[in-house]
Amino acid sequence: MAPPAVLSIAGSDSGGGAGIQADLKAFAYAGVHGMTAITALTAQNTVGVTGIHPVPAAFIVEQVRAVHEDIGVDAVKIGMLGTAATVRAVSRALDLLPPTTPIVIDPVMVSESGAVLLDDEARQAIVTELLPRATVITPNLPEARVLAGSHQSEPASWAHTGDASDDVADLATTLHALGPAHVVITGGHRDEIVDVFYDGIEIHTLTGERFPDGAAHGSGCTHSSTLAAHLALGATPLEAAQAARSAASRAVQHGLRDIGKGAGPVDVLNVAVRALTARQLGATDPKGHLSARDIMRP
Ligand SMILES: Nc1ncnc2c1ncn2[C@@H]1O[C@H](COP(=O)(O)OP(=O)(O)O)[C@@H](O)[C@H]1O
Numbered sequence: 375m376a377p378p379a380v381l382s383i384a385g386s387d388s389g390g391g392a393g394i395q396a397d398l399k400a401f402a403y404a405g406v407h408g409m410t411a412i413t414a415l416t417a418q419n420t421v422g423v424t425g426i427h428p429v430p431a432a433f434i435v436e437q438v439r440a441v442h443e444d445i446g447v448d449a450v451k452i453g454m455l456g457t458a459a460t461v462r463a464v465s466r467a468l469d470l471l472p473p474t475t476p477i478v479i480d481p482v483m484v485s486e487s488g489a490v491l492l493d494d495e496a497r498q499a500i501v502t503e504l505l506p507r508a509t510v511i512t513p514n515l516p517e518a519r520v521l522a523g524s525h526q527s528e529p530a531s532w533a534h535t536g537d538a539s540d541d542v543a544d545l546a547t548t549l550h551a552l553g554p555a556h557v558v559i560t561g562g563h564r565d566e567i568v569d570v571f572y573d574g575i576e577i578h579t580l581t582g583e584r585f586p587d588g589a590a591h592g593s594g595c596t597h598s599s600t601l602a603a604h605l606a607l608g609a610t611p612l613e614a615a616q617a618a619r620s621a622a623s624r625a626v627q628h629g630l631r632d633i634g635k636g637a638g639p640v641d642v643l644n645v646a647v648r649a650l651t652a653r654q655l656g657a658t659d660p661k662g663h664l665s666a667r668d669i670m671r672p
């Protein structure tokens with residue numbers, strides 16, 4: 375039987391750490407077929423973003439139409455959008471899909487290296503045009519504050535917000551009132567990494583270990599793509615959020631700190647290869663970065 379097919383509508387990271395590139399790895403790790411509708415090309419590495427080239431609105435819609443008409447879309451993850459014109463194009467593209475299609479929105483605003491990836495008009499358009507259509511939204515804490523209107527969108531001090539004084543549960547309630555069915559505020563920017571899940575009735579806290587020495591570029595993309603994949607596989611939103619927290623966290627733990635001079639990328643596939651190796655060889659390789667080819671070697 376064919377695996378579910380999941381579509382990422384997001385930007386390309388030329389450095390391979392975040393965006394579409396991270397999404398496809400997360401889809402492969404979750405065991406679904408990954409598809410893409412690229413919204414923008416970024417010239418990006420581990421230290422910064424030197425250019426952004428938006429994809430024309432009509433071509434974003436065409437990419438979605440192409441995969442929908444032939445393959446079908448079992449869930450959607452939405453990442454970097456950049457401009458209001460792109461937000462509107464994505465909204466039009468979603469109209470092509472059955473209204474029951476699960477939609478996960480990661481409202482990407484700032485890269486780990488500090489580059490602004492969403493302008494102010496686009497932020498407003500996301501609130502009015504996309505949030506009400508979302509099955510789950512997955513802002514990190516600074517993004518949640520901006521969407522809730524309690525913070526400006528400057529990237530300063532985004533890297534780490536310490537032990538936030540905000541009541542994150544209140545923030546989740548405020549965001550839920552904007553229309554999404556479920557809210558997950560991810561906890562990577564806090565001292566204690568706790569994701570907060572709200573379904574309109576009850577707050578759940580998703581806890582787990584913090585890996586301060588890992589590599590976290592692309593952790594948000596890995597999280598939201600895993601969540602979309604698990605919805606396509608039939609998980610409930612809470613189960614999918616738990617799977618996403620776990621996959622993103624282990625991808626940070628095994629992240630590639632030595633790639634580039636800045637914040638290294640997460641490595642979700644290395645997690646899978648280690649698990650396979652452990653199962654097949656009865657041992658783990660705590661240090662080496664193995665490839666699938668390594669473990670297939672006779
Ligand atoms: N240092 C870390 N240790 C463990 N898990 C982490 C770490 N940083 C991020 N994560 C995981 O990645 C997810 C997304 O991270 P976060 O930093 O909140 O998003 P973003 O990358 O969008 O800023 C979190 O929910 C958490 O599961």
Ligand SMILES: Cc1ncc(COP(=O)(O)OP(=O)(O)O)c(N)n1
Pocket residue numbers: 384385386387392393394416418453454482484485486487590591592593594595596
């Ligand atoms: C093209 C592109 N999309 C998204 C991001 C941000 O990635 P994310 O995983 O949300 O955040 P960081 O972990 O990189 O902070 C990006 N940089 N580029």
